[in-house]
Amino acid sequence: MHSVLAAGLVTATEGSTAADFSNDTWWIWLIKSVGILIFLLTSVLIAIWFERKVVARMQVRPGPNVHGPFGLLQSLADAMKLLFKEDMTVKAADKVVYIVAPLIAVFCSLLTFAVIPLGPTVNMFGVETPLQLTDFPVAVLYILACASVGVYGIVLGGWSSNSTYPLLGAVRSTAQVISYELAMGMSLVSVFILAGSMSTSEIVSSQTQLWWFLPLLPAFLIYIVSMVGETNRLPFDLPEAEGELVSGYMTEYSSMKFAWFFLAEYINMLNVSAVATTLFLGGWRAPFLPADSFLQQGYWPVLWFLVKLWALMFFFVWVRGSVLRFRYDQFMKLGWKVLIPAALTWLVMVAVVQGLRQFPEFADLELRTILFGIAGVVIVGVVISLLIPEKKPTPAPTTPRVLDAFADGYPVPPLPGQVLPPSPRRARVTAGAPADESAATADTTTDPKEVHGG
Amino acid sequence: MSALVGAAEVVAGNLPGVAGLLPQAVDSAGDASTAEAVLFWVLAPIMVIASFGLLFARKAVHAALSVILVMVSLAFLYVTQGAVFLGVVQVVVYTGAIMMLFLFVLMLVGVSSADSLVETIRGQRWIGWLAGIGLLVVLAGVIGTAAYPTPVGLGAANEDTNPTGIARVIFGEYVFAMEVVGALLVTAALGALVFTHRRRLTPRLGQRERADARVRAGQHLAPLPAPGVYAKHNAMDVPALDPYGRPIESSVPRVLRVRGQEADAAEYAARIDRVIAGKAAVESGRTALDEQQDNPPPVADPAGAPVGAPHIGDAVAGVDASAPDSEEGK
Numbered sequence: 001m002h003s004v005l006a007a008g009l010v011t012a013t014e015g016s017t018a019a020d021f022s023n024d025t026w027w028i029w030l031i032k033s034v035g036i037l038i039f040l041l042t043s044v045l046i047a048i049w050f051e052r053k054v055v056a057r058m059q060v061r062p063g064p065n066v067h068g069p070f071g072l073l074q075s076l077a078d079a080m081k082l083l084f085k086e087d088m089t090v091k092a093a094d095k096v097v098y099i100v101a102p103l104i105a106v107f108c109s110l111l112t113f114a115v116i117p118l119g120p121t122v123n124m125f126g127v128e129t130p131l132q133l134t135d136f137p138v139a140v141l142y143i144l145a146c147a148s149v150g151v152y153g154i155v156l157g158g159w160s161s162n163s164t165y166p167l168l169g170a171v172r173s174t175a176q177v178i179s180y181e182l183a184m185g186m187s188l189v190s191v192f193i194l195a196g197s198m199s200t201s202e203i204v205s206s207q208t209q210l211w212w213f214l215p216l217l218p219a220f221l222i223y224i225v226s227m228v229g230e231t232n233r234l235p236f237d238l239p240e241a242e243g244e245l246v247s248g249y250m251t252e253y254s255s256m257k258f259a260w261f262f263l264a265e266y267i268n269m270l271n272v273s274a275v276a277t278t279l280f281l282g283g284w285r286a287p288f289l290p291a292d293s294f295l296q297q298g299y300w301p302v303l304w305f306l307v308k309l310w311a312l313m314f315f316f317v318w319v320r321g322s323v324l325r326f327r328y329d330q331f332m333k334l335g336w337k338v339l340i341p342a343a344l345t346w347l348v349m350v351a352v353v354q355g356l357r358q359f360p361e362f363a364d365l366e367l368r369t370i371l372f373g374i375a376g377v378v379i380v381g382v383v384i385s386l387l388i389p390e391k392k393p394t395p396a397p398t399t400p401r402v403l404d405a406f407a408d409g410y411p412v413p414p415l416p417g418q419v420l421p422p423s424p425r426r427a428r429v430t431a432g433a434p435a436d437e438s439a440a441t442a443d444t445t446t447d448p449k450e451v452h453g454g
Numbered sequence: 455m456s457a458l459v460g461a462a463e464v465v466a467g468n469l470p471g472v473a474g475l476l477p478q479a480v481d482s483a484g485d486a487s488t489a490e491a492v493l494f495w496v497l498a499p500i501m502v503i504a505s506f507g508l509l510f511a512r513k514a515v516h517a518a519l520s521v522i523l524v525m526v527s528l529a530f531l532y533v534t535q536g537a538v539f540l541g542v543v544q545v546v547v548y549t550g551a552i553m554m555l556f557l558f559v560l561m562l563v564g565v566s567s568a569d570s571l572v573e574t575i576r577g578q579r580w581i582g583w584l585a586g587i588g589l590l591v592v593l594a595g596v597i598g599t600a601a602y603p604t605p606v607g608l609g610a611a612n613e614d615t616n617p618t619g620i621a622r623v624i625f626g627e628y629v630f631a632m633e634v635v636g637a638l639l640v641t642a643a644l645g646a647l648v649f650t651h652r653r654r655l656t657p658r659l660g661q662r663e664r665a666d667a668r669v670r671a672g673q674h675l676a677p678l679p680a681p682g683v684y685a686k687h688n689a690m691d692v693p694a695l696d697p698y699g700r701p702i703e704s705s706v707p708r709v710l711r712v713r714g715q716e717a718d719a720a721e722y723a724a725r726i727d728r729v730i731a732g733k734a735a736v737e738s739g740r741t742a743l744d745e746q747q748d749n750p751p752p753v754a755d756p757a758g759a760p761v762g763a764p765h766i767g768d769a770v771a772g773v774d775a776s777a778p779d780s781e782e783g784k
Contacts, residue, residue: 145549174554198617
């Protein structure tokens with residue numbers, strides 16, 4: 001079914017993308033698909049080793065170094081161990097959804113690399129073909145679509161486990177994805193506007209002169225932040241926060257089903273890194289080399305692509321090794337009050353510039369100059385805003401010892417050690433029965449010492 | 455029929471360059487291509503079954519999943535019919551955002567809860583059946599009498615990529631309608647904001663303010679000490695001991711203390727002392743009795759502790775009102 005669809009897509013889009021797939025035959029597709037699968041699976045094994053090793057170096061310890069040279073076979077051993085573990089299915093779980101959820105997560109994560117250009121047109125066994133499985137005019141939107149369907153794996157896995165921590169993880173994940181995908185999508189739109197296309201090969205070929213991350217620096221930064229949020233990695237790993245939710249949505253999973261979630265998470269890291277490489281970092285192009293250099297042709301560009309990909313992976317690990325997990329409300333505030341407004345503002349600015357360039361008066365203005373100018377203004381603005389002294393917080397009112405029942409907005413009963421203010425009704429009662437007066441006054445003058453642990 | 459095919463051929467002949475570039479969703483005679491036919495016959499049953507799933511699923515989440523399946527399959531069909539943009543946006547917007555929001559709410563009702571089958575409106579079920587059958591009859595009538603002319607114009611519409619074509623239609627021909635819908639949506643969002651807005655009656659208490667208040671109130675700042683953990687007994691009801699050997703009351707959960715289920719810490723402490731003394735004696739070859747005579751084990755004596763010296767137990771267990779360095783008691 002997929003090949004039928006691919007056939008439909010390829011015929012649908014010939015001529016609308018920079019890459020030309022007209023020479024492809026079925027076995028070329030097969031080679032590319034299998035190649036992508038093998039690349040992703042081995043990359044995950046390496047990524048796990050890489051992450052453990054780099055984090056270990058950052059924490060001044062050796063990391064895995066027993067199995068194989070430099071401990072390279074450690075992740076293979078871990079994978080084997082996972083495979084042979086007992087595959088448990090929770091009794092109270094919703095069986096079908098429980099089993100399908102990890103499958104959704106993995107399959108959706110495998111789809112993205114189909115439209116990532118790994119290199120220019122090469123000669124593959126006598127056939128001239130681009131190093132890319134397929135491409136079509138909305139390829140980047142397709143990547144977003146795959147990512148958003150992949151999140152169903154996490155959400156359904158958390159729900160179907162019928163357990164508290166996974167459910168909390170799933171709910172967090174839903175909110176996280178909805179808020180961070182908006183910022184991510186909008187940061188990508190400014191690339192669409194400049195490149196004039198949503199096809200990945202077109203976007204790469206539009207970066208011959210200049211990689212988009214420089215003129216579109218704000219969009220790039222927003223993408224980098226939201227890509228970490230999108231892949232549930234520290235400091236945004238709230239759906240699986242170990243300290244709070246045991247393991248979040250995967251708590252009730254074991255053996256292979258757990259391994260699939262794990263696999264999906266690492267493939268998603270590779271995916272978002274590949275998207276950042278393709279859209280902002282020039283794709284497979286090498287820096288500072290003329291376009292007709294032999295290092296920009298044939299299979300060489302795969303190397304540049306991999307270098308950029310792994311540089312971003314290193315960034316992921318670096319962030320994980322140095323930043324603490326956000327508190328959930330801070331995380332949401334960052335998404336909705338900082339990233340989305342910033343992305344919107346930047347998008348409008350890029351659109352205005354691009355719109356002005358349609359007029360003949362501004363046609364001779366170099367795009368690069370304008371965008372660098374705007375980026376400069378933005379950066380200067382940010383720096384100035386950092387220099388402005390923060391407004392001194394007003395000193396908080398001293399907390400009364402007598403309980404203010406409405407302090408948090410809802411009436412609450414007094415905790416042990418707290419006293420209620422004298423009731424207005426009490427005056428009437430004591431007026432009626434003077435014998436109670438001593439008891440009533442004694443009550444209000446009680447020292448409201450906090451009872452410990454109360 | 456032959457006239458129709460001829461006409462279609464004329465149309466196709468007028469656009470010679472386009473024919474090769476465009477989706478082969480329909481050939482010149484208006485029939486679907488093999489690829490699309492195969493895809494349709496694979497997806498159509500899935501979609502029909504999923505639609506029935508929406509109707510008959512007992513759990514709300516299963517119904518939502520059926521809808522998602524239908525939406526994704528529909529997106530596949532859009533793509534094969536040349537509406538690439540529509541197909542992908544269908545997944546991004548409807549499946550990725552809107553159904554996700556639905557699921558967000560549905561998930562909170564839990565796995566084991568099924569829909570209630572109690573009628574809240576009298577005769578609801580019969581009205582539903584009648585309306586459903588009525589709709590079915592109308593749909594059958596419309597579909598049965600519909601004519602299927604040869605589709606034309608797809609090639610011209612998609613000439614410079616599908617997104618460009620859609621952009622021309624939306625932001626060219628129908629730009630006013632599009633603006634009106636946009637204004638309506640913004641109004642709706644604003645309305646939702648206004649309705650859900652709640653005025654804050656009291657100053658906001660953030661993390662900072664709470665921490666300040668805790669320091670000012672002289673409460674203990676660190677987490678409570680854990681209950682005592684001994685090799686023999688590591689239950690919640692045994693208080694931990696401070697360095698002076700006194701039990702820390704607050705290390706036992708408040709509930710147990712209130713219920714009076716607290717274990718006697720002194721007993722455990724004494725046992726440990728005995729064990730330690732025994733071990734030392736064994737190592738040095740002396741009997742426990744000798745040890746006892748020469749070097750009596752330390753006895754916990756809070757009263758004998760020097761006044762004013764830091765009491766670690768106090769710092770951990772919270773401020774004692776009688777302690778001289780506490781402001782709380784004055």
